[in-house]
Amino acid sequence: MQFDYEPVPSRVVFGENSALRLKEEVTALGGNRVLIVCTKNMVGRAKHVIVSLGEMCVGIFDGVEPHCPENIAMSALDMFEKKNADLIVAIGGGSTIGVGKAITLRTDAPFIVVVTTPCGSESTPIHGMLIGNKKKTGRDRKVIAKTSIYDPVLTTSMNAHHTATIGMNSLAHCVEALYAKIRSPISDLMAVEGIKALTAGIPASIATPNDLKAREQVLYGGMLSGHCVTLAGIAIHHKLCHVLGGHHGIPHGESNSVILPYAVAYNETAAPDAMDIIKTVMGTDSASGGIYDFTTKISAPKSLKELGMKEGDLDIAARETVDTTPYNPKQVDIKSVREMLQQAYEGVRPVPL
Numbered sequence: 001m002q003f004d005y006e007p008v009p010s011r012v013v014f015g016e017n018s019a020l021r022l023k024e025e026v027t028a029l030g031g032n033r034v035l036i037v038c039t040k041n042m043v044g045r046a047k048h049v050i051v052s053l054g055e056m057c058v059g060i061f062d063g064v065e066p067h068c069p070e071n072i073a074m075s076a077l078d079m080f081e082k083k084n085a086d087l088i089v090a091i092g093g094g095s096t097i098g099v100g101k102a103i104t105l106r107t108d109a110p111f112i113v114v115v116t117t118p119c120g121s122e123s124t125p126i127h128g129m130l131i132g133n134k135k136k137t138g139r140d141r142k143v144i145a146k147t148s149i150y151d152p153v154l155t156t157s158m159n160a161h162h163t164a165t166i167g168m169n170s171l172a173h174c175v176e177a178l179y180a181k182i183r184s185p186i187s188d189l190m191a192v193e194g195i196k197a198l199t200a201g202i203p204a205s206i207a208t209p210n211d212l213k214a215r216e217q218v219l220y221g222g223m224l225s226g227h228c229v230t231l232a233g234i235a236i237h238h239k240l241c242h243v244l245g246g247h248h249g250i251p252h253g254e255s256n257s258v259i260l261p262y263a264v265a266y267n268e269t270a271a272p273d274a275m276d277i278i279k280t281v282m283g284t285d286s287a288s289g290g291i292y293d294f295t296t297k298i299s300a301p302k303s304l305k306e307l308g309m310k311e312g313d314l315d316i317a318a319r320e321t322v323d324t325t326p327y328n329p330k331q332v333d334i335k336s337v338r339e340m341l342q343q344a345y346e347g348v349r350p351v352p353l
């Protein structure tokens with residue numbers, strides 16, 4: 001056995017009402033002047049959390065937009081500097097965390113995330129902004145949140161569609177970790193635990209939105225999924241989702257929902273041990289088929305066509321994916337990626353390529 005392992009350098013505070021511990025976590029990191037980063041909608045949803053900071057909160061940047069456009073991130077940075085803030089608290093999911101990462105990357109200020117949309121981004125070194133119509137990403141461990149707070153109470157207002165699509169993003173992180181380049185026995189443990197929690201918690205949360213135990217499982221799976229990305233890396237699936245988000249405007253959860261069964265089918269013959277783990281954990285006789293059936297069970301989107309993608313753009317997406325995927329178990333070539341995209345466009349049952 002031979003592997004490298006470097007733990008995620010982040011404190012985790014997990015559990016019901018844990019968001020009310022924010023002030024003590026800010027103090028523990030030496031913060032006195034907090035800039036809150038969130039969406040307009042979140043200002044109301046997380047009012048009790050923001051209020052709990054009292055005078056420590058010196059500003060609220062509530063202009064977060066999907067995919068973290070460069071001008072939005074730079075406006076937030078400007079506000080952080082003008083308010084003379086010394087710590088960032090992002091309350092939200094991927095796009096909000098993206099803005100927080102942009103600020104901490106440029107200021108070295110401590111960064112706390114209160115996770116309301118489980119996606120794992122808080123514990124990954126990957127940062128990115130939408131520049132023009134392309135998502136530019138980079139990797140730096142200093143953007144990992146110093147402290148991440150996971151409170152299931154803040155996730156109960158996620159509707160069924162959002163729960164399904166964001167859950168599929170987390171599931172994809174765990175699944176892809178099983179065949180990513182720097183996979184280890186420890187990342188495998190987290191991936192397996194994440195897949196178990198998500199496949200149980202997502203349908204249960206959709207059936208009973210206020211079920212805190214179910215929400216807790218989705219949040220726990222989402223947390224593990226971020227650790228999986230950091231410990232193991234990503235492969236063709238996530239590169240393709242970034243292409244679909246940046247160039248074609250497809251939201252990240254939606255692209256993950258559609259693409260995952262096809263990306264797994266693409267790698268089915270090249271990563272047989274990963275497929276065996278997925279089959280065992282999900283109780284299915286086909287890894288890609290089992291994931292495809294799971295998307296049906298939770299009513300997640302199933303085709304690029306229904307997401308508004310134009311068939312004529314599949315060639316461009318295939319080329320961009322080939323150009324930007326540094327590692328994948330099966331060789332990434334234009335012909336087979338284009339075939340995979342055709343299957344995903346039509347939403348047919350995935351066929352290994």
Ligand SMILES: [Fe+2]
Pocket residue numbers: 169173238252
């Ligand atoms: Fe993702």
